Amino acid sequence: MTTEEALEKFKLQLNEKSFKPKKEPVNSKNQFLKYGIQQTIQTLWSNFPKIHSKNLIESNDLSLTYKLLSLQKLEAILYEKGIAALRNNWLVADVLDYVEVQGKLKYLKTKLEFNSAKTPIYVFETFEYKNDKLLFDYTIVKPDKVTDKEAKDILFNFCEYKPVTYIEIPYKIFYNNTLKQPDLNLVNAEFFKLLDKDIEVLIKDSYLSAPWIFAIDNNGIKKQIQEGLEDLDKRFIGISPQLQMYEFDPLRILQSNSQSQIVIQKIEKNISWIKRFAYLKQDSNTVGTKNMHNVEAQALNSDFEDYIESKANLRELQFKEFLNQFYPELNVEKVLIYGSTEWLITEAKKYAVNLDGSVINQNQLVAQEESNGNNQD
Structure with missing residues (x-):
């Protein structure tokens, strides 16, 4: 698939996204993704880093809100995708492809996302050195309702995106770890699959363990039962003598035992495994005990630290x-x-x-x- 075909496919998905609602399956990995991202950001980037400079130049202008937010967004992408890029003007980009030689970028393809009140705009950039000259190209992907002029006006005037002639690639690539992999790749897929299945069972258990009501559908008994479920004043249902003559028990209620407690224990154990393998912060609830000595409490999160x-x-x-x-x-x-x-x-x-x-x-x-x-x- 060529770049142009990929962009057209992306446009089609963008325009059709809101018109095809579908039932979302259980996705425990996505929950751990959000949990891990927030936990990592709170730990590393709750405040702007301290900068020690040789020169007596004030660096307080770096400690601005949007720059701290950029670093937090950078960490979020690193946690999810393993690699991200920070622009010289603090824009954060997804890295689609790159070539780096001894720490120097020689080729880079990025995707920038700009959101403004239901109008997402994406910019795909390409930087490439040829004959020691840097070539730059970009493509704007937008909803059809937005004109090219409107998209460029939003980007250039409000989003601080200004394509110019570059001498060097204006990005620094950040790696999540030595493997350049997302954090949750440290956990085998079967753990998330098992957790998804157990959560599905837990959801269905709420329905299966609820009372099953069997009623003779005569004299409006079914309707009276439905009304009585929501209104306590309608829970007295009169039964005619004729119905009792032919049907001794016009109403039967069956209820199975709930399996929720057993399933919840399995879920909690699996969550503990995933947290351990993903180096997430543990708590005493996930390891099955709350009575822990100070040394045990410190050791609980030693891997995370x-x-x-x-x-x-x-x-x-x-x-x-x-x-x-x-x-x-x-x-x-x-x-x-x-x-x-x-x-x-x-x-x-x-x-x-x-x-x-x-x-x-x-x-x-x-x-x-x-x-x-x-x-x-």
Whole structure:
């Protein structure tokens, strides 16, 4: 399929999307995706990173709301797709294809999404070096109700998208991890499939365990029962002597035992497995006990903390490269992101707790304070 054919197919899907409603199947992976994205953003990007610059240039202008939101959006795409790109003007793009040689981008295809009140507009970009010259091309995909002029007006005047002649590719690629893979790819598909099936069973159990009412459809008994289900004043149903003569039991109610408790236990166990394999934060409910000692509580999320620390370390290096590439006047020496090794050494001890909120070894903190006091003396 050529690029033009792919774009036409994308346009068709975009225009027909709202006209083909369908029943959505159970999708537990999508729930974990939203949960994992929010948890990672809250941990790494709840605030703008601390930037240490060699020059005495004020970098406070970086700590703007939309730039923090851009970093949060970047992390969301990284969690879901494993790779994303941050533009020199802080726009975040999906990476469709790329060639990188020794950290230098030689070829890049991106997709930018702009949403404005029910009018989604997409921009597909291509950057390519030929004979040491950078070639740039872009295509706008929009709903048919929006004209080309209106789309460009929205992009150029309101969305800060301004295609110009570029000397270098205006993007820095970020990788989610060393495998460049989404986080949930760490979990085998059968765990989500099993969870989906159990959730479907739980939904159906609500119907199967509800009373089954069998009634002789004479003298409007069926209608009276239906009315009595919603109105307690209509729950007295008169039965004629003739009906009792020919039908001793005109009304039968059967009810099966609910399997919800067993299914919920299976679901909770599977959720615990998925959280473990995806390095998500655990809680005592998912491991089957609430009476835990402090050491056990700290160990519960040790894998999550180690994983977040490795992510934060990688983000520090990536963000530092981005700033030095597009903001060379800052001459950034160090970036400090919540949860990194550097943060744990320099910042966490101020709060005497770890990422999970558990108290750090107080004896060690007292020893450090005494050592610092002796050095000052």
